[in-house]
Amino acid sequence: MRVAQAGLGYWGANLVRNFDELAQLDWLCDPAEEQVERFSRRYPHARVTTTFDEMLADDGVEAVVIATPVPTHYALAKQALEAGKHVFVEKPPAMRATEMEELLAIAEERDLVVMPGHLLLYHPGVRKLKDLIDRGELGDVLCIYGNRQNLGKIRKDENALWSLGVHDLSVILWLVDEEPAEAWAHGKAFLTPGVEDVVFCYLRFPSGRIAHMHLSWLDPHKMRRITVVGRSRMAVFDDMELERKVTVYEKAPWEPATTYGEWLTRTGDIFSPKIPNDEPLRLECEHFLRLVREGPTHVEARDGLAVVRTLEQLQESLAAVQASA
Numbered sequence: 001m002r003v004a005q006a007g008l009g010y011w012g013a014n015l016v017r018n019f020d021e022l023a024q025l026d027w028l029c030d031p032a033e034e035q036v037e038r039f040s041r042r043y044p045h046a047r048v049t050t051t052f053d054e055m056l057a058d059d060g061v062e063a064v065v066i067a068t069p070v071p072t073h074y075a076l077a078k079q080a081l082e083a084g085k086h087v088f089v090e091k092p093p094a095m096r097a098t099e100m101e102e103l104l105a106i107a108e109e110r111d112l113v114v115m116p117g118h119l120l121l122y123h124p125g126v127r128k129l130k131d132l133i134d135r136g137e138l139g140d141v142l143c144i145y146g147n148r149q150n151l152g153k154i155r156k157d158e159n160a161l162w163s164l165g166v167h168d169l170s171v172i173l174w175l176v177d178e179e180p181a182e183a184w185a186h187g188k189a190f191l192t193p194g195v196e197d198v199v200f201c202y203l204r205f206p207s208g209r210i211a212h213m214h215l216s217w218l219d220p221h222k223m224r225r226i227t228v229v230g231r232s233r234m235a236v237f238d239d240m241e242l243e244r245k246v247t248v249y250e251k252a253p254w255e256p257a258t259t260y261g262e263w264l265t266r267t268g269d270i271f272s273p274k275i276p277n278d279e280p281l282r283l284e285c286e287h288f289l290r291l292v293r294e295g296p297t298h299v300e301a302r303d304g305l306a307v308v309r310t311l312e313q314l315q316e317s318l319a320a321v322q323a324s325a
């Protein structure tokens with residue numbers, strides 16, 4: 001399969017490495033001349049260009065990978081779909097739900113793949129969490145919360161919600177398999193005016209489940225964690241752990257018949273299921289190529305739309321709270 005990639009920055013380099021190993025990497029594109037030169041030395045078999053149009057004009061290219069800055073995603077993805085190419089686009093694929101709806105509509109009409117780069121959905125640890133929920137191992141899921149905190153990397157162009165929240169949100173929506181009925185965000189821009197460094201989000205789902213996200217690059221803890229509280233068990237995915245990525249706790253509320261409505265708690269074993277060591281990015285790239293080969297299901301794009309729609313709601317709430325403060 002012939003693949004072309006736009007965007008050769010920090011993350012783009014990881015995608016290039018994988019697609020070069022998994023497919024025929026034909027084109028590399030970046031407006032920055034020095035990037036193009038650097039990559040042409042490392043990947044001499046790929047053609048290079050500084051213009052996206054030149055790359056798209058090659059009829060032999062089947063799939064385009066987009067790893068450019070977020071505000072460029074929608075326009076580039078749209079152009080590539082309209083040129084008849086399958087598209088892998090880094091997260092988030094658009095900054096407005098209407099834009100993502102448009103990308104999905106073009107892909108559906110032309111039977112093309114448009115897949116957002118929601119990396120964590122391919123993480124074997126997150127897959128295990130989903131499996132535990134779907135098999136009923138945790139009982140009814142009551143609430144989920146995500147912690148994505150660290151000191152840095154301090155960004156100036158996108159706030160903590162868009163930069164960090166997109167990861168946790170894609171996981172939370174996928175785990176509960178529903179979109180929120182209510183979405184609130186509170187946050188504060190301490191360093192760069194208009195760019196929130198710390199954001200707290202609250203989501204309520206039609207099923208009654210609730211979720212929370214703490215997103216911050218002003219924090220003493222480096223945390224990459226998702227906690228799922230079920231009625232029978234509780235589970236934690238912790239990406240900072242080397243070996244115990246997922247931990248299941250035999251902890252739950254308990255209402256014995258003899259205590260007449262008084263709630264007690266039950267605690268038991270704590271165990272860590274084995275999680276394969278596969279690189280999530282490799283699994284994500286393989287998934288994209290499989291969709292291109294076998295035909296799109298549009299599931300990934302619809303999940304991406306739910307993420308953008310919720311991000312947009314959270315951003316509106318964040319702005320409204322700021323305006324009234």
Ligand SMILES: NC(=O)c1ccc[n+]([C@@H]2O[C@H](COP(=O)([O-])OP(=O)(O)OC[C@H]3O[C@@H](n4cnc5c(N)ncnc54)[C@H](O)[C@@H]3O)[C@@H](O)[C@H]2O)c1
Binds near residue numbers: 010
């Ligand atoms: N999945 C993940 O875990 C993860 C991690 C980091 C970044 N990302 C995503 O990857 C994307 C890129 O992030 P980055 O950190 O590599 O940024 P970066 O700034 O390091 O690289 C972006 C590159 O895109 C190039 N570019 C800009 N406009 C272009 C255009 N029109 N055509 C082709 N190239 C263009 C720039 O010159 C630059 O080289 C972002 O969407 C980001 O959200 C994802």
